[in-house]
């Protein structure tokens with residue numbers, strides 16, 4: 001080997017290339033085949049030589065240099081990455097009967113009696129990532145985020161040694177490989193042990209540890225944690241050269257990505273069930289955590305025909321492992337008040353480890369549930385947790401009941417504000433009637449407002465919201481955006497109720513100039529917000545983020561939505577596929593309340609709500625059009641036709657109105673066709689529709 005001091009630039013360049021290739025080869029051998037190719041000493045010596053050459057010729061540092069696996073110093077925040085192809089989540093099922101139903105649904109949709117082949121993959125309990133390659137070079141890494149927008153974690157992903165940085169061989173010009181980042185059980189235990197000995201807070205489970213490690217602003221910390229990946233799907237691809245999931249795995253393998261060795265093709269429900277049972281048996285002995293199986297229709301042609309529901313693909317599903325259970329004691333039963341005033345009973349438990357997570361409380365759902373299961377304070381109970389949901393009480397072990405136990409009396413008054421708590425006839429839930437005089441409801445609304453899927457304001461956690469509410473710094477959502485202004489000493493107005501409690505945040509306990517400054521920055525960064533997030537943040541009863549997205553897609557702007565709601569014009573609202581009558585009623589009622597309109601008015605003075613931009617398709621004749629299907633179609637099933645239209649940017653409505661652009665009429669069409677004629681809406685035959693979407 002040439003002495004580094006004597007290397008010419010030409011030689012250095014060649015040498016750096018050789019080292020990068022050697023080390024990449026070794027990484028693949030190690031991570032993909034578990035077969036070391038270089039000894040640790042050889043690996044380290046190559047790494048050192050690489051560093052020394054780079055120090056001498058800094059301009060020659062390669063994009064795929066092993067030195068870039070070590071991370072870089074801290075960044076102030078992650079920038080956003082919008083996914084050109086959304087990163088979708090999967091629907092969950094918990095039993096083989098539901099899997100059977102899912103497969104039946106697939107067959108019905110495809111109008112076939114044959115069960116398609118499924119790729120069955122262990123569901124890694126980690127964090128989804130997307131890695132973008134241009135001409136074979138790794139250029140960008142992103143988290144899933146909300147599915148449409150994630151965080152830029154390029155520097156952090158780069159530190160994961162099993163991720164190829166430079167793909168050799170024929171590869172599409174643009175290729176997004178997606179998969180899961182995880183921490184092995186062994187690395188998790190080692191990390192926690194280290195943290196414990198250093199007196200630091202430990203992680204609850206490997207997934208949290210992986211998430212905490214991946215979302216580090218200082219990627220050097222990510223580099224120190226031993227993270228690994230499995231690749232399993234793709235995002236944007238310039239030229240897809242595979243025609244099935246199995247074929248895709250072959251390509252991934254050739255490109256050097258780690259693939260889960262337990263992935264398996266199954267051809268029947270029986271085979272799927274067998275495989276599920278087998279994996280469950282070996283689950284505990286696997287070096288990483290899995291929380292179920294994923295089934296994907298193997299053929300991509302069929303996947304494309306099946307298409308998507310609102311948020312999930314119709315051709316794949318997650319079959320979760322059954323919940324894990326444990327036995328513990330109920331120390332107390334409390335009643336919590338939620339943002340809509342719902343009173344929810346919660347059991348305080350003797351803390352216990354359930355499947356690797358410490359559990360200290362469980363939900364009891366509602367008062368009927370407590371009665372039905374006859375749950376009392378002091379009881380020994382079986383609790384279970386499944387996935388991310390709050391642990392539940394499955395049942396009481398009556399033999400262990402203490403002699404002096406008494407039934408729990410559910411309060412008829414709100415424990416937070418003392419107002420009457422009433423229960424409507426057809427409801428399971430008892431609600432506080434205090435409305436905005438009930439501090440619990442306001443606090444919960446404020447927490448919802450700043451939560452992750454809503455305004456997502458960093459630094460305004462539950463504790464801070466509670467504190468700021470009690471000290472009258474924040475009384476309603478709009479106040480969040482005026483804190484900074486009110487924090488200036490010169491604007492303190494003794495006659496204003498808020499200023500009367502005038503404050504200098506930086507003088508509060510636990511705050512300093514820097515943390516106050518960071519809070520203001522975090523708040524100001526959210527003065528522009530997307531329409532779905534804004535609608536969700538309002539906290540309208542029954543309107544979760546999926547519904548908020550539907551509303552945004554259908555109305556386009558907040559003004560259009562609000563105008564219709566204020567005028568109680570629900571024609572468009574009820575025509576949206578996925579919005580039922582009860583939900584529509586709740587939405588209209590929300591806008592009928594003066595205090596809600598005031599909140600919205602105050603908010604709009606502070607924030608800018610972006611009109612909804614649909615980035616799925618802009619170039620189809622159906623983009624932005626509202627279509628209605630009626631009658632029996634010949635070449636497509638109704639479901640298939642609907643999803644086809646949606647994937648081309650159309651909104652599919654259930655009934656004909658003046659907002660309808662096309663009515664697609666099959667055989668035996670009924671009243672909808674007549675209505676379309678009456679309103680002068682354009683009617684298309686199935687053939688014309690197929691021609692239009694070609």
Ligand SMILES: [Zn+2]
Nearest residue numbers: 414417432438
């Ligand atoms: Zn109350």
